[in-house]
Amino acid sequence: MHIVVCAKMVPDTTQVSIDPVTNTLVREGVPFITNPFDDHAIEEALRIKDAYGARVTVLSMGPAPAETVLRKAIALGADAGLLLSDRAFGGSDTLATSKVLSVAIAKLSDQERVDLIVCGKQTIDGDTAQVGPGIATRLGYAQVTLVDKVLDVDLDTRRITVRAKFDNRHQVVEARLPAVITVVREINTPRYPTVPRRLYAEEVQIQVWTNEMLKLDPNTIGLKGSPTWVKRIFAPEREKGEIVMGLGKEKEKAVRLIMQKLADWKVLGP
Amino acid sequence: MSVVESVLFALAFLGSLFFFLRRVFRLFAIMLLGKAEPRFDHLPDRLKSLLLFGFGQKRVIEEPFGVNHFFLFWGFILLQLMVNSEFIIAGIFPKFSLRFLGDILYPIITFTGDVTSLVVLLVVIIAAFRRLFFKPPHVERTLEAFFILILVGLLMIANFGLHIASIVPGQGREEYVPISQILAIPFAGRGTELSWQIAHRVFWWLHAVVLLVFLVYIPYSKHLHILTALVNCFFRRFAFVRALPPMTFKQGERFGVSRVTQFTWKDLLDFFSCTECGRCADACPATSTGKVLNPKEVILAGKANLLRNGSAILAAREGDTIAGTDNRTLVSLPLIANTHETSVSPQAIWDCTTCGACVEKCPVFIEQFPKLLAMRRHLVMESADFPPELITFFQNIEQRSNPYGIAPVDRARWAADLDVPLISEQPNAEYLFYIGCVASFTSRMKSVMTAIIEALRKASISYAILGKEEQCCGDPLRRLGNEYVFDKLARGNVALFKKYGVKKMLTLCPHCYSTFKHDYKDFGARFEVIHHTELLSALLKAGKLQPANGLQHERIVFHDSCYLGRYNDVYEEPRAIIRQATGSSPLEMEKRRRESFCCGAGGGRMWMEESTGTRINADRTRQALRQDPTVIATCCPYCLTMFEDGIKDEKTEGKVRVLDVSEILGGSFTQKTD
Incomplete structure (x- = not known):
């Protein structure tokens, strides 16, 4: 079985602030990390590998430093990393990104048939959750999003059974392989890398594919191939809250007061 | 003694010696399976420690019952020299006797042997009684322990029996054996010469057999320590052992110990030296x-x-x-x-x-x-096999250089309203004040920081902090075995300190203190490290700080932090601060100074769940409360946290306060300005 995991290098958004004047992200000095959802995707691929045996290739599109994401994945147990890096890819939105990734995966599949693609549900910088489904649609693979449990992988019948998580329910889905699954954080707890693996990952050669390899029309990828335009980035303003104090143990009075306030703010109906 | 007996004994002796030596040889070969470790430096000091701690039994007699062992130990040595050496040689060559030593020396030797036998017999009986009837919880009633006590006891009884069997029929006059003579009194005039001759042979062979059994038994039992403990004292570590040496991170190396032979030979000698006390x-x-x-x-x-x-x-x-x-x-x-x-x-x-x-x-x-x-x-x-809560902890330190996972940009938030200088702005400051993670990110520590900073200002100490640039010192990583990440962190920190030309570092936390002071030496750190209690007490002593006596009515009990006390021998400074601030010495717990009892947070335990047994901090808090204090004084943010939790659990919150010694000093300041 060949599993491809898509992982992205993202700024640690919990450390990002928004410049109040220019309304752009202040990225100075902010470290880059593996998109946290992708950490879970990598872990789930490794767990499938542990349980059923598989080769795990981690794929990332981004500038040269994004290879650290791949090295970290290899340190955890992934077999190989592949970096898609080309100026022509820069500025891609989700449409263009899924195009580059799916073409790369198709090319990978020519070398060694890809059976399963695991993606994080979304990234913490874009939060669109569109790339995973985009890849599946372009490749014509089955797709299950929001997976919180992989129940079974049957290589004989080439089927995967997973559980998807919704607000108030779960859905158990069986899909044909090859398939794309996108995972939520609850699916697992990522493992910790051992030092021998880390040392191996520090030195291992990471394969890089440029657009020379993929031969995509430059007008369909990167900024030119991205119909999404970011109009403005801003921090949503939040009005200052109010702390109601001095009610002590008068529970009923407190509840009545809060109900009244919620009604005034039209949060509750009349 | 017949020739047959001599030949029999000679064979038995040579056989026992063979088994003894073969076993010792094999144990030595096993010890050499360990990895190399340099322990051959400071030879004169090593000799001194052999004399003081080995032959002097200095640490053994620190516990009252150790005196019993002291007598047993010296009794054992004296008996080998005075009695058993002669016994064995004479067993093989019946004509041999130490009588040739003369009319003065020989009686002295026999007298010493006689008295020592009684002392050893008493000591053995006392030891057996203690183990049977007054057993402390940490001592175990093992068969082995009783077996050895019985062997030693039998040896003494046989020795007396031997003397009595000679004295009663009127032999052995050159020997000066008053104890045996007294013991012989009840037997005087009884029995025939032949019966005493038989008794003599019986006691002789009892003595012989027990002695040889003992000889062979030593290297097969916990009494191996008779051979190894002295050696272990010789090869001891002189400074308190604070950490394991750094490692080389190369592919193909091993990282830690999972097989016993991955220990050093000294570790293996440790195993052989344990007496199970x-x-x-x-x-x-x-x-x-x-x-x-x-x-x-x-x-x-x-x-x-x-x-x-x-x-x-x-x-x-x-x-x-x-x-x-x-x-x-x-x-x-x-x-x-x-x-x-x-x-x-x-x-x-x-x-x-x-x-x-x-x-x-x-x-x-x-x-x-x-x-x-x-x-x-x-x-x-x-193996990446550790309690699950440590995954987040390790990741937080690796990604954000603090255990909480809070963004590094927020590290100096506590200082926002305190006007604390940054080292990037004041590179010539005398002290780099290293705050540490707990004080940087927890609100409780704010008043400690305020107290210290106020003291530094009053004493006109030039200092600066790293602010956002400060990283974790790596203490919990190192104690938890994550040397790989610690190594990277330490190298980064040393480079940062070099960049600012740090010569003196002031730390708040004893863990940062000890780690920078000792562990970082292997990573190229060359600067003086001072704990805040050391600086504050020096400033008090020099008259640069004048505390008012505002806290005389408080009952302050002081808790020694392990990393300041045992790890660094700093015991007096925090006590001196309390004394200066309150006018009297702090109350002391039973377990204090070198024998202090951990708060439960060291070794990375601060960041782990404590799911087995009862809570260590609760135990230590109860020990403190036994002194009926109004204040529990600490000098470590870990201890402070653990005691505050303990106080809550003991429902004494509000009645007993937990304060850093600097806050006690600060408290007296405010009293003065009031």
């Missing part, structure tokens, strides 16, 4: 709160594992050789496993707070907890 277990905060860890059991498991695996390795060699090119992967019995007796359980390995009480207590300088650290290294770095 149990003092380490008695001092261990994990053992005394009912956790899995028992440092004595760790050493015994190490010994059992080593004997089993070591014997297998030796058996695979061709012939008895002292060293060989062995396939050490032959080691089949795992060192880390949940099977008892020959392995150490992971839970025990994680239970340790690295407080060092075990090492400080051991009468023969066994280093217990560093072995757990070596095994932690294996579990973390080679």
Whole structure:
């Protein structure tokens, strides 16, 4: 079985602030990390590998430093990393990104048939959750999003059974392989890398594919191939809250007061 | 004594000696399976420690009952010299006697032997009574212990019997053996000469057999320590053992200990030196709160594992050789496993707070907890097998350089309204004030920081902080066995300190203090490290700070932090501050100074769940409350946190305050300005 995991290098958004004047992200000095959802995707691929045996290739599109994401994945147990890096890819939105990734995966599949693609549900910088489904649609693979449990992988019948998580329910889905699954954080707890693996990952050669390899029309990828335009980035303003104090143990009075306030703010109906 | 007897004894003696020596040789070969470790420096000091701690039994007699051992030890030595040497030689060559030493020396020797035999007999009886009827919890009633007491007792009885059997029929007049003579009085005039002759032979052979059994038994039992403990005192570590040496991170290296032969030869000698006295277990905060860890059991498991695996390795060699090119992967019995007796359980390995009480207590300088650290290294770095809560902890430190996972940009938030200078703005400041993670990110520490900064201002000390640039010191990483990440962190920190030309560092936390002061030396750190209690007490002494006596009515009990006390011998400074601020010495707990009891947070335990046994901090809080204090004084943010939690659990919150000594000083300042 060949599993491809898509992982992205993202700024640690919990450390990002928004410049109040220019309304752009202040990225100075902010470290880059593996998109946290992708950490879970990598872990789930490794767990499938542990349980059923598989080769795990981690794929990332981004500038040269994004290879650290791949090295970290290899340190955890992934077999190989592949970096898609080309100026022509820069500025891609989700449409263009899924195009580059799916073409790369198709090319990978020519070398060694890809059976399963695991993606994080979304990234913490874009939060669109569109790339995973985009890849599946372009490749014509089955797709299950929001997976919180992989129940079974049957290589004989080439089927995967997973559980998807919704607000108030779960859905158990069986899909044909090859398939794309996108995972939520609850699916697992990522493992910790051992030092021998880390040392191996520090030195291992990471394969890089440029657009020379993929031969995509430059007008369909990167900024030119991205119909999404970011109009403005801003921090949503939040009005200052109010702390109601001095009610002590008068529970009923407190509840009545809060109900009244919620009604005034039209949060509750009349 | 007949020729037949002499030949029989000679054969028995040579046979016993053969088994004894073969065993000792094999144990020595097993010890050499350990990795190299330099312990041949400071030879004059080593000799001194052999005399003081070995022959002088200095640490043994620190416990009252140790005096019993002192007599047993010296009795044993004297009897070998005065009685047994003559006995054995005369057993083979019946004509031999020490009489040739003359009319003065010989009676002295026989007198010493006689008195010593009585002392040893009494000591053995006392020891047996203690073990039977007044057993402290850390001493165990093992068969082995009684067997050896009986052997020694029998040896003394046989010795007296031998004398009595000569005295009654009127022989042995050159000997001056008053005890035996007194013991012989009731038998005077009884029995025939022949019956006394028979009795003499019976006692002689009893003495002979017991002696030879003892000889062979020594290297097969815990009494191996008779041979190894002195050696272990000789090869002891002079400074308190604070950490394991750094490692080389190269592919193909091993990272930590999972097989017993990955220890150093000194670790293996430690295993052979344990006498099972149990003092380490008695001092261990994990053992005394009912956790899995028992440092004595760790050493015994190490010994059992080593004997089993070591014997297998030796058996695979061709012939008895002292060293060989062995396939050490032959080691089949795992060192880390949940099977008892020959392995150490992971839970025990994680239970340790690295407080060092075990090492400080051991009468023969066994280093217990560093072995757990070596095994932690294996579990973390080679197996990634550790309690789940540590994953987030490790990731937080690695990604954000603090245990909380808070963004590094927020590190100096506490200082926002305190007007604290940054080293980037004041590179010539005398002290780099290193705040540490707990004080940087927890609101409780704000008043401690305020107190220290106010004191620094009043004393016109030039200092600056790193602000956002400050990283974790790496203490918990190192204690938890994550040397790989610690290594990177330490190198980064040293580069940062070099960039600012740091010459003096002031720390708030004893863990940062000890780590920078000692651990960082191996990473190229060359600066002086001062704990805040050291600086504040020096400033008080120099008259640069004048506290008013505003706290005379407080009952302040002081708790020694392990990393300031045992790790660095700083005991007086915090007490001096309390004395200056309150006008009187702090109240003292029973376990204090060198024998202080951990708060439960050291060794990375601050960041772990405490799910086995009872809580260490609760135990220590109760110890403090026994002094009926109004204030529990600490000098460590970990201890402070642990006591505040303890106070809440003991429902004494509000009645007893937990304060850093700097706050006590600060309290007296405010009283003055009021």
